[in-house]
Amino acid sequence: MKRVFCPKCDHQIAFDETKYExxxxxxFVCPQCASQFKIKIGRxxxxxxxxxxKEVKEPDFSCGxxxxxxxxxxxxxxxxxxxxxxxxxxxxxxxxGVDVPIITSxxxxxxxxxxxHVKQDAQGKLIYxxxxxxxxxxxxxxxxxxxxxxxxxxxxxxxxxxxxTTFILHTPDGKEIEE
Numbered sequence: 001m002k003r004v005f006c007p008k009c010d011h012q013i014a015f016d017e018t019k020y021e022x023x024x025x026x027x028f029v030c031p032q033c034a035s036q037f038k039i040k041i042g043r044x045x046x047x048x049x050x051x052x053x054k055e056v057k058e059p060d061f062s063c064g065x066x067x068x069x070x071x072x073x074x075x076x077x078x079x080x081x082x083x084x085x086x087x088x089x090x091x092x093x094x095x096x097g098v099d100v101p102i103i104t105s106x107x108x109x110x111x112x113x114x115x116x117h118v119k120q121d122a123q124g125k126l127i128y129x130x131x132x133x134x135x136x137x138x139x140x141x142x143x144x145x146x147x148x149x150x151x152x153x154x155x156x157x158x159x160x161x162x163x164x165t166t167f168i169l170h171t172p173d174g175k176e177i178e179e
Contacts, residue, residue: 008033065170067170069168130158139160
């Protein structure tokens with residue numbers, strides 16, 4: 001299943017893209033706002049408000065990624081991380097500054113909730129640290145609340161909960177990083 005967003009109200013619409021051939025134009029009517037829009041199957045471009053098209057790159061998982069676990073609010077998502085700060089939060093079309101937007105209607109997740117910092121050590125190994133942004137509901141690592149300004153080192157398989165949403169960190173090599 002593929003999901004598209006209504007350009008007017010940002011409502012997500014799911015459809016089975018395998019039923020259409022690449023290059024085919026599919027029209028949608030948003031069930032929330034009745035706006036009509038079209039997409040082209042297999043084409044990875046985004047049109048800005050000024051009408052200019054921009055090529056969308058395939059996600060790069062070379063610095064690791066997080067998997068958002070399915071819950072009552074959303075579906076499973078794999079979101080790539082980059083070197084440096086990765087601000088994680090609830091996707092909102094009006095929010096700037098979120099590097100890893102989670103598509104959810106979870107009201108307890110902040111628009112800017114937590115930060116995973118990725119850096120390379122002298123040997124080229126990736127090191128991951130987690131901290132709260134700060135958020136109103138806090139950031140939990142393995143069910144333990146992070147303190148104010150607390151920065152913790154995390155590794156492959158770290159389970160993080162923000163609001164009512166949980167995600168798991170996956171590193172490229174799949175190995176737990178020792179502290």
